[in-house]
Amino acid sequence: MTTAQLATVVLSTSGAAADDVIAVARHGAHVELSPEAREEVARVRAHVDALAKSDTPVYGISTGFGALATKHVPADYRTQLQKSLIRSHAAGMGPVVEREVVRALMFLRAKTLASGRTGIRPEVLETMIALLNAGITPVVHEYGSLGCSGDLAPLSHCALVLMGEGRATGPDGEERPVPELLAAAGIDPVVLAEKEGLALVNGTDGMLGQLVMAIADLRELLTVADITAAMSVEALLGTDQVFRPELHGPLRPHPGQAASADTMFRVLAHSPIVASHREGDTRVQDAYSLRCAPQVAGAARDAVEYAATVAERELAAAIDNPVVLPDGTVTSNGNFHGAPVAYVLDFLAIVTADVASIAERRTDRLLDPARSHGLPPFLADDPGVDSGLMIAQYTQAGLVSENKRLAAPASVDSIPSSAMQEDHVSMGWHAARKLRTAVGNLRRVLAIELVAAARGIELRAPLQPGPATGAALAVLRERVAGTGPDRFLAPELAAAEELIAAGQLRTAVEVATGPLG
Numbered sequence: 001m002t003t004a005q006l007a008t009v010v011l012s013t014s015g016a017a018a019d020d021v022i023a024v025a026r027h028g029a030h031v032e033l034s035p036e037a038r039e040e041v042a043r044v045r046a047h048v049d050a051l052a053k054s055d056t057p058v059y060g061i062s063t064g065f066g067a068l069a070t071k072h073v074p075a076d077y078r079t080q081l082q083k084s085l086i087r088s089h090a091a092g093m094g095p096v097v098e099r100e101v102v103r104a105l106m107f108l109r110a111k112t113l114a115s116g117r118t119g120i121r122p123e124v125l126e127t128m129i130a131l132l133n134a135g136i137t138p139v140v141h142e143y144g145s146l147g148c149s150g151d152l153a154p155l156s157h158c159a160l161v162l163m164g165e166g167r168a169t170g171p172d173g174e175e176r177p178v179p180e181l182l183a184a185a186g187i188d189p190v191v192l193a194e195k196e197g198l199a200l201v202n203g204t205d206g207m208l209g210q211l212v213m214a215i216a217d218l219r220e221l222l223t224v225a226d227i228t229a230a231m232s233v234e235a236l237l238g239t240d241q242v243f244r245p246e247l248h249g250p251l252r253p254h255p256g257q258a259a260s261a262d263t264m265f266r267v268l269a270h271s272p273i274v275a276s277h278r279e280g281d282t283r284v285q286d287a288y289s290l291r292c293a294p295q296v297a298g299a300a301r302d303a304v305e306y307a308a309t310v311a312e313r314e315l316a317a318a319i320d321n322p323v324v325l326p327d328g329t330v331t332s333n334g335n336f337h338g339a340p341v342a343y344v345l346d347f348l349a350i351v352t353a354d355v356a357s358i359a360e361r362r363t364d365r366l367l368d369p370a371r372s373h374g375l376p377p378f379l380a381d382d383p384g385v386d387s388g389l390m391i392a393q394y395t396q397a398g399l400v401s402e403n404k405r406l407a408a409p410a411s412v413d414s415i416p417s418s419a420m421q422e423d424h425v426s427m428g429w430h431a432a433r434k435l436r437t438a439v440g441n442l443r444r445v446l447a448i449e450l451v452a453a454a455r456g457i458e459l460r461a462p463l464q465p466g467p468a469t470g471a472a473l474a475v476l477r478e479r480v481a482g483t484g485p486d487r488f489l490a491p492e493l494a495a496a497e498e499l500i501a502a503g504q505l506r507t508a509v510e511v512a513t514g515p516l517g
Contacts, residue, residue, distance in 0.1 A: 009107075011114040011129070013037050015316035016107070018308070021212045024132060025104035031129045033114060033122075040116035041125060044324050048119035051330060052078070052194040058330050059322050061119075061194045082192035083163065089156035089201055090166060092141030097154065099173070101436075102140050104209025105151065106132055106158050108315075109200065115318035118199035119330070127162050127190050134185035135171025136161065140206075146417060147338035147428030149321070151206035154429070159200040164189025195322075203319045204338045210432035211311050211345055217439050218304045218348065221446065222297050223517035224500050225355050226260050227509055228449040229293040230267035231469050232362040235456025237277050237373045238286040240268040243294060256301030259517060261294035266513045271466030273457065287371075289361035296358050300351040307344040314341055338428030342411035345431035352438040353403040356445040360400045363393055363452045372456070379455045379483075386486045389452050392493060396448040399441040406434045406441075447496035450505070451480060458482050468512040475499065475508035 007029040009020045013036065023029035051058050052075070062073055073081050106128060112118060113125040131138075138161040144153020160166030161178055169175045170184070182189055192200075233240065243265035249258040268274055285291060319335045367389055369377045380388030410431040416423040454473050457465050465473060479495040481487070499505050510516055 008032055010034050011037055011111060013040050013115050015115070015318075016111045018212045018215065018311060018315060021104050021107060021209060021315070022216055024107040025100040025209060025213065028135065031107065031110065031132050033126060033129060037114040037116070038122050038126075041114065041120065041122045044116045044119050045121050047328050048195050048324065048330070059332055061322075061330065078194050079191060082194070082197035085197035086156050086159045086163060086192070086200070087165070089152050090160045092144030092153040092157055094142035097140040097142060098436075099137050099169075100213065101206065101210055102137050102154075102158065103132060104213065105140070105154055105206045106138075108205035108209050109155060109158070109203055111315070112203055112205070112318050112320060113199060117318040117323050117325070118320040119195045119324045120199045121193065121196065124162065124190050124192070124196055124200075127187060128158075130185065130187045131161065134181075134187065136181050136185060136187075137169050139167035139169065139175065142433065145206060145429035146415065146422075146425035147204070147207060147342055147430070148336065148425035149418075149422055150202040150319075150336045151204065151338075151429050152201050154206045155201040155203065159192075159197070162190050162200070163192065198322075199320050202321050202336050204314060204336065204341050204428065207338055207341045207345065207428040207432040208311065208314050210436055211307065211341055211348075212315075214345070214348060214432075214435050214439055215304055215308050215311060217443075218300070218352065219517070220503065220506065221439070221442055221500070222260070222301050222304065222355065223263060223506055224446050225297050225300075225359060225442075226263035226293070226516070227267055227468075227472060227505065228359065228446050228453055229290070229297070229362065230264040231453035231457060231465075231472060232366060232449060233264070233286070233290050233293075234268060234271055234273050234465060234469050235366060235375070235453045235460065236286075236290065236362075237273070237281075237460075238290045239278075239281075240265060240271070240274050242286070242291050243268070248294065254298055254302055256303075256305070257294050257298030259301060260298040263513075263516045264294060266516070267468040267509060268466055269468065269513070271469060273460050273463045273465055276463050287361075287365065289358050289365065293358065293362075297355055300355050303347055303351045307348055310340055310344045338426035339411065342426040342428030342431045345428060345435050346407075346409035346411050349403075349409075349431070349435045349438050350407045352435070352442050353400070353407040356400045356403050356438075356442045359445050359449045360393070360396045363389075363396055363449045366452045366456045367393055375456055375459055379452060379459065381483055381485050388486070389448075389455065389489075392448050392451065392489060395493070396445050399445050403438045403441050403445075406438045410434065443500055444493070444497055447493055447500055450476060450500070451493060451496050454480075455483055466512075468509050471508045471512045472505060475504055 145151040377383040378388035378390040380386040410427040
């Protein structure tokens with residue numbers, strides 16, 4: 001068990017950190033509710049109970065929802081109203097969403113419930129936390145959220161499991177009847193009271209959880225992109241001088257660009273291949289895909305950090321409708337609208353597509369004898385008999401093409417719902433889903449560049465790579481064989497992807513360079 005898996009995340013009334021989301025969603029961290037948060041949740045619930053007994057209708061407590069908000073619901077029917085809300089809203093369809101996304105979704109909803117602004121009972125919140133700690137994961141489907149009025153269908157599928165209904169998998173990943181899973185974990189299903197159905201489904205938690213995980217992934221992948229770009233520069237006999245620090249921060253003070261240039265310069269340090277053509281090279285400039293790599297990856301870094309500021313604000317938010325203000329006022333609001341999160345999700349899809357695109361251009365250059373400065377066609381062992389990495393570049397091109405399609409923003413669309421009451425929606429959930437696909441595609445594109453650049457470096461023998469690129473080559477060769485006749489390539493590309501995903505490529509390089517990024 002890793003340190004992350006042993007960690008405990010404590011929910012307070014003041015939001016959560018991005019690292020908390022990652023720890024719970026991906027590493028199974030234990031979740032606890034602070035005594036202060038439980039006390040505040042109980043205090044606010046007592047106020048809601050008093051409002052529920054009043055003859056004055058209060059939205060979400062003694063009325064219907066959405067387009068039915070003007071309909072007063074008698075006390076005898078309110079428990080049924082909550083059940084009906086969750087059952088009817090658990091209307092998702094399509095592929096099942098990944099376990100880590102559902103865990104992030106549940107944790108972030110629990111984060112808002114712990115704020116004391118939703119009016120939920122402590123035992124409902126504690127049941128959601130118990131599900132997380134027991135490793136019980138509701139089955140959530142791809143479609144059902146418009147990114148407004150909350151990620152309604154995804155959150156409703158989770159709330160249904162709290163009620164002992166719906167579908168879920170256990171800690172072993174196997175689906176079993178929900179009552180059986182709850183009983184095995186010693187969890188009693190909840191009977192929802194006034195206000196609680198809305199409180200469980202009215203948030204941006206799904207899109208936010210996916211944003212937080214995408215930011216973490218992209219921070220890693222952009223450092224990997226700098227590493228593979230540096231390896232391509234070395235293999236293509238490019239210069240490292242355009243990455244000197246005086247050409248970046250002092251002249252164009254974008255922090256991401258300076259960081260990427262610094263990474264590439266350090267990865268190429270002390271390279272015999274680079275030194276071999278420093279004198280007497282007739283080329284004046286390298287192609288843009290080499291020379292401008294820090295500008296592109298650096299701009300992507302800055303975009304990611306902007307997105308992180310939006311995520312940080314949303315992580316501090318308490319999103320529900322209606323919300324219980326500190327003075328006890330229960331009031332309707334529009335904070336559930338996903339626009340702030342949707343915009344940056346779309347922004348990150350754009351930069352993800354562009355970083356993949358420039359990496360593919362470097363790979364194509366490595367494979368083309370007209371532009372590779374002495375490397376064999378397609379880096380083949382026996383060109384004509386062997387095809388080398390020809391079709392690996394086809395795969396890379398297909399991934400890049402898909403990422404360009406995924407870069408089309410979801411947040412510019414809106415489709416009215418709820419009898420025109422909800423007449424403008426964010427489509428933030430859809431922006432999140434396509435970004436997840438794009439990030440996975442970028443990882444695969446970089447894996448292919450890694451394999452191609454490594455082969456190009458080896459073909460420069462007897463010249464040797466630098467310490468950092470040599471370390472990258474060595475760790476890759478533990479899983480992927482070097483130059484030679486054609487062989488089954490798909491497993492090797494998958495192994496390179498896993499090397500990147502596990503962080504082993506970066507770790508190996510940082511032994512030579514020190515911390516990067």
